[in-house]
Amino acid sequence: MALKTGRGAEAPPFLVMDVIAAANARAAAAPPGAPGVLRMEVGQPATGAPRGAAEAAIQALRSGAPLGYTEAFGLRPLRERISAHYREHYGVDVAPARVAVTVGASGAFPLAFLAAFDVGDRVAMAAPFYPPYANILTALGMVPQVLPCDASTRFQPTVAMLEALDPRPEGLIVASPCNPAGTMLPREELAAIASWCEANGVRLVSDEIYHGLSYGMEETTAAGCSGSAIVVNSFSKYFSMTGWRIGWMLLPEDLIRPVECLAQNMFISAPHIAQVAAEAAFDCREELEGNKAAYARNRALLLKGLPGAGFDRLAEADGAFYLWADIGHLTNDSVAFAARMLAEADIAVTPGVDFDPGRGGRFLRFSYCGAEAAMAEAPARLARWLGR
Numbered sequence: 001m002a003l004k005t006g007r008g009a010e011a012p013p014f015l016v017m018d019v020i021a022a023a024n025a026r027a028a029a030a031p032p033g034a035p036g037v038l039r040m041e042v043g044q045p046a047t048g049a050p051r052g053a054a055e056a057a058i059q060a061l062r063s064g065a066p067l068g069y070t071e072a073f074g075l076r077p078l079r080e081r082i083s084a085h086y087r088e089h090y091g092v093d094v095a096p097a098r099v100a101v102t103v104g105a106s107g108a109f110p111l112a113f114l115a116a117f118d119v120g121d122r123v124a125m126a127a128p129f130y131p132p133y134a135n136i137l138t139a140l141g142m143v144p145q146v147l148p149c150d151a152s153t154r155f156q157p158t159v160a161m162l163e164a165l166d167p168r169p170e171g172l173i174v175a176s177p178c179n180p181a182g183t184m185l186p187r188e189e190l191a192a193i194a195s196w197c198e199a200n201g202v203r204l205v206s207d208e209i210y211h212g213l214s215y216g217m218e219e220t221t222a223a224g225c226s227g228s229a230i231v232v233n234s235f236s237k238y239f240s241m242t243g244w245r246i247g248w249m250l251l252p253e254d255l256i257r258p259v260e261c262l263a264q265n266m267f268i269s270a271p272h273i274a275q276v277a278a279e280a281a282f283d284c285r286e287e288l289e290g291n292k293a294a295y296a297r298n299r300a301l302l303l304k305g306l307p308g309a310g311f312d313r314l315a316e317a318d319g320a321f322y323l324w325a326d327i328g329h330l331t332n333d334s335v336a337f338a339a340r341m342l343a344e345a346d347i348a349v350t351p352g353v354d355f356d357p358g359r360g361g362r363f364l365r366f367s368y369c370g371a372e373a374a375m376a377e378a379p380a381r382l383a384r385w386l387g388r
Contacts, residue, residue: 008139014131015354016041019338023348034346038374038381041348043179043321045240045369047291050284053241053277060276067272072263074101074248074270078279082248085282092224098251100259101270101278105209105234105247109136111266112230112249115258116171116203117142123171123205126157128324128355128363130179130207145169148359155181155315155324156189159196172197174222175207177214177319180355180365184318187220194225204229209247212238212288214319215296228252235274237320239281240291246274295321298368298375305379306366310386321369324352328362330386338364345385347378 019041027037048054060067073079079099086094102108109132117123119141125133126149134144145165149155157174174193176185185193190206197204206222206229222229234247247270251259263269281288302323306314313326331337334351341347352363368375382388 007141011135011139012131014135015335016131016350019342019348019350022339022342026342026346026348030346035381036346037342038347038378039370040366040368040374040378041350043237043367043369044242045237045291045321046371047240047294049241049244049277050239050281050287052284052287053239053281056280057273057277060273067276070101070269070272070275072260072267072269073099075272075275075279078275081279081282086221086223086250090219090221090224092221094223094250098253098256100249100251100256100263101275102247102249102263103267103270104236104245105207105232106132107245107267107270108232108234108247108249109133109205110140111259111262112205112232112255113137113140113142113171114262115255116205116230118170121170122167123173124157124162124165124169124202125173126155126175126178127358128155128180128352128360129173130175131354133173133207146358148356151315151326154183156183156185157193158189159192162193162196162200162202168200169202171203171205173205173207175209176220177210178207179210179320180322180350180352180363181315181324182317182320182322183315184214184217185220187218190220190222191225194222194229198226198228206231208232209234210237210320213292213295213321215299215317217318219319223250228254230255235278235281238288238292239278239284240288241274241278241281244271244274244277246270246278294372295369298370298372299323301372301375302366302368302379305376306382308388309379309383310388311364311366311382321367323366323368325364325366326362327364332361334361334364341382341385345381347381347385 079096124145231250235241315324352360
C-alpha cells in the first residue's frame with residue numbers, strides 16, 4: 001500500500017539552488033586552464049562575515065562559556081542593538097520586546113505566516129517575487145495572490161492594483177529593494193500601501209532584507225509607516241553573513257506572544273554563536289560600506305557593459321545586488337537559455353521562471369555581488385557568446 005505524503009511535499013523547487021548545483025558540477029569538471037565559471041546566479045556576497053563579527057565569535061568560543069539555547073527571541077543585548085539600529089538609521093523607535101531574532105529571514109517567514117494567516121487565506125505579492133514567499137505559503141495551505149507587475153510600475157505593487165483585487169487578500173508582502181528586480185518603493189508609496197492595508201484589514205509583511213544596499217534612493221522601513229506591519233530583515237546581505245543563518249523580525253504588539261510560542265516549538269532559538277557575531281557586526285560599518293562600494297562598482301560595470309552584449313532591457317536597479325533583464329528578444333525559454341549560457345559561455349545566471357512562473361520565460365536575473373574581476377569580464381564573454 002502506498003504511503004501518504006503531505007501537501008507540503010508538493011512544494012516546487014527553488015530553481016536557483018539547482019543552478020548552483022549545475023554550476024558547481026561544471027566548475028568541478030573543468031580541465032586545468034579552463035576559463036572558469038562566472039558565478040552570477042546566487043545572492044551570496046563574495047565577502048565573508050566582517051572581521052569584527054568573526055573575532056567576537058572566536059572570543060566567545062575561546063572563553064569556554066556555554067553556548068546553548070537562548071530565549072526564543074534571542075539574546076537581550078542583540079535585540080537592544082537591533083532596536084538602536086532603527087532609532088539611529090531610520091529615526092523610528094522600536095521597543096526591544098518587539099524584536100525577534102530568527103534563523104535567517106528564511107526562518108522568519110513561516111513564523112510570520114503562521115501567526116498572521118490561516119489555511120486558505122490569500123496573501124498578495126508583486127510578480128516577479130522571491131520564490132519562497134509563494135512556496136512557503138502554499139506548503140502551509142495558504143494561497144498566493146499574484147499581482148503581475150512590469151516596468152511601468154517598476155515591478156512594484158500599487159494601491160490601484162490592490163483596490164482592484166477581488167476578493168481582497170488577508171495579507172500583502174512587499175519588498176524594497178526587491179529580489180529580483182532591485183527596485184524600491186519611495187517613502188510616499190510605501191506609506192500609501194501601508195495605510196491601505198490598515199484601512200482594509202490586510203496584514204502587511206515587509207521584506208527589508210536588502211536594506212543597507214541602495215544606490216541613491218532613501219530606504220524606508222514599514223515600521224515607520226504602520227504599527228501593524230511585520231518587518232523581516234537579515235544579516236545575510238548587507239552584513240555578508242549568509243552561512244551564519246541569523247535574521248530578525250519586528251512584530252506588532254498583537255503578534256509578539258503568538259510568534260514567540262511558534263518559535264519556541266519550531267526552532268527553540270537561533271544559534272547562540274551567530275547571535276554573538278551578529279551583535280558585533282553592527283560595529284563593522286567601515287568594512288561593510290567597503291563591501292557596498294564594491295557592489296556599486298560591479299553594478300556600474302554591468303549597467304555599462306551588458307547593453308552592448310545584447311542585454312539592454314534592464315530594470316532600474318535601485319538596490320540589492322541584482323539586474324532583472326528582459327530577454328524576450330533573445331528567447332522565450334529562460335531555463336534553456338540559462339543552461340546554454342552555462343554550458344557554452346561558463347556563466348551561471350538564474351532563469352526568470354524562478355521569480356515569475358507565468359512570464360519569467362523571457363527574463364534572467366544577474367547577481368553582481370561576486371568578485372569585481374568576474375563582473376568586469378562577464379559582458380565581453382556574453383558578447384562573444386552571442387556573436388556581438
